[in-house]
Amino acid sequence: MFKLKYLKQIRRVVSLLVIISIVTFFLSSGSSFIQKAGDLFIGLQIFPALLKILAISSITAIIIVFLILLVTVLFGRVYCSSICPMGILQDVFSFISLKLRSKKKRRFKFSSDRKRILKYSILGITILFWIFGSLFLINFLDPYSNFGKITTTLIQPAYIYLNNFLAFSLERFEIYSVAPLEVKSLPLYVVLVSTFILLLVGFLSIWRGRLFCNTICPVGALLSVFSERSLFKISISESDCTMCGKCERVCKAECIDSNNKLIDHGRCVSCFNCFDSCSNNGFYYRFIGNDKKALNAHGEIDKNKRSFMLALSAGLISIPLLNKKSSFGIGTSKPGIIPTGTNLPITPPGSLSIENFTNHCIACYLCVSKCPKNVIVPSFFDYGLEGFMQPKLDFTKSYCNFDCVECSKVCPTGAVQAQKIEDKKLIQLGVAKFIVENCVVMVSRTDCGACSEHCPTKAVNMVPFEGLWLPEVNPDICIGCGACEYACPTSPYKAIFIESNEVHKKALPISDDKGPKKIQEQDFPF
The missing domain is CATH 3.30.70.20 (Alpha-Beta Plaits)
Structure with missing residues (x-):
């Protein structure tokens, strides 16, 4: 048995480095340390790594996926708390909202995982769409993809406008150290979709912490399958726990049942808030393998299998719809007296086809x-x-x-x-x-x-x-x-x-x- 007092602080430092470096990599160019770190952390995102394996059989991507799954099997969903930029963004929303609330309202509370069937259904349908050649759900639900959309369509334009305001202001004093940047032209509907995603994630984070991760996110659902069976699990000490409920009130995944001294390891995102909140050092990591006392061992495994099979069936029914082109997509033509050719989109050089x-x-x-x-x-x-x-x-x-x-x-x-x-x-x-x-x-x-x-x-x-x-x-x-x-x-x-x-x-x-x-x-x- 060992107690780790400073895990929350370490997680915060790593999370800040990850989100700052990724945002910086999106917003600017260069070869600074923060730029290289951003490139590195983007390479650690699990769905892009999986796609890279299929695209070019990348050995590096194979190693990355293996390490992510290995860490999850050993210690739980550390990836969700420290490496996923969307997860970190949710923590930022939660942190700000908690600071603005009164102390009596600064709390989460344990909730049973009734949304488990939804979580695994979304995962199952997403995988099926992918198997049958469609990235529609991955593009719409993947946390890194959504964070990239938010950064490119919302954060970057704001950054460019602020940069240009500073540049033009300094020019009045004949200071030319800041160069103006070209404003990007972005379709309104894409901006609206990104805004909707940001507002949805922000609302869920403020309301229920990591509800997005444990309900909608396919990456969270995938890793929860492994974290439920992790070898080293966060545990509550029977002797040190006084059932004061402090840990439960700070648990952003709402996975701690302080009354019964139980933790739902499938939902736990390893934020380590519980370690920091317990004055009696009642939390620790220990090797327990398949914990018979865990919440997710109360007959839920069979339910998971049933929900997953339902998801597969639903996905199979939905697949044929994808083969029909949207009326807004390929196959439409521009109005006019003289047509200007097909409407096939042009893909970037290096995309092959x-x-x-x-x-x-x-x-x-x-x-x-x-x-x-x-x-x-x-x-x-x-x-x-x-x-x-x-x-x-x-x-x-x-x-x-x-x-x-x-x-x-x-x-x-x-x-x-x-x-x-x-x-x-x-x-x-x-x-x-x-x-x-x-x-x-x-x-x-x-x-x-x-x-x-x-x-x-x-x-x-x-x-x-x-x-x-x-x-x-x-x-x-x-x-x-x-x-x-x-x-x-x-x-x-x-x-x-x-x-x-x-x-x-x-x-x-x-x-x-x-x-x-x-x-x-x-x-x-x-």
């Missing part, structure tokens, strides 16, 4: 946050229901830099695989298509050439036409970067646009000695 991307992207928006040209934007149903809220390239907003591989460097799931700059320059995301009837040269009988001027591979050249110059596309060397589409001045529809390659191809290398042309930022596109 739309199918590969939708099968592995967790919609955490780290690529959206990191893209220096802001061409990667959140989508809604562009990939259909199975690709819910996964990002795409939007060439009406910007274009993909010829020598940029940032998205492939940061993707935690392998949906966008790491690329060398030399290889990325030949990845063909799509092919430029020219609609001569929309071109300003034809409509206004005036020269333009914006598309050719800004094409980095010279895939768009100007050819003589009735005393003017008209664009001509060489599809063999076009990489689908979108510079031509972004530069095109016609509206409401472009004269030149990128038609997505459902499976990425390899463009031919540029044959002449001049190489690609560098886009001039200062006067782009006019």
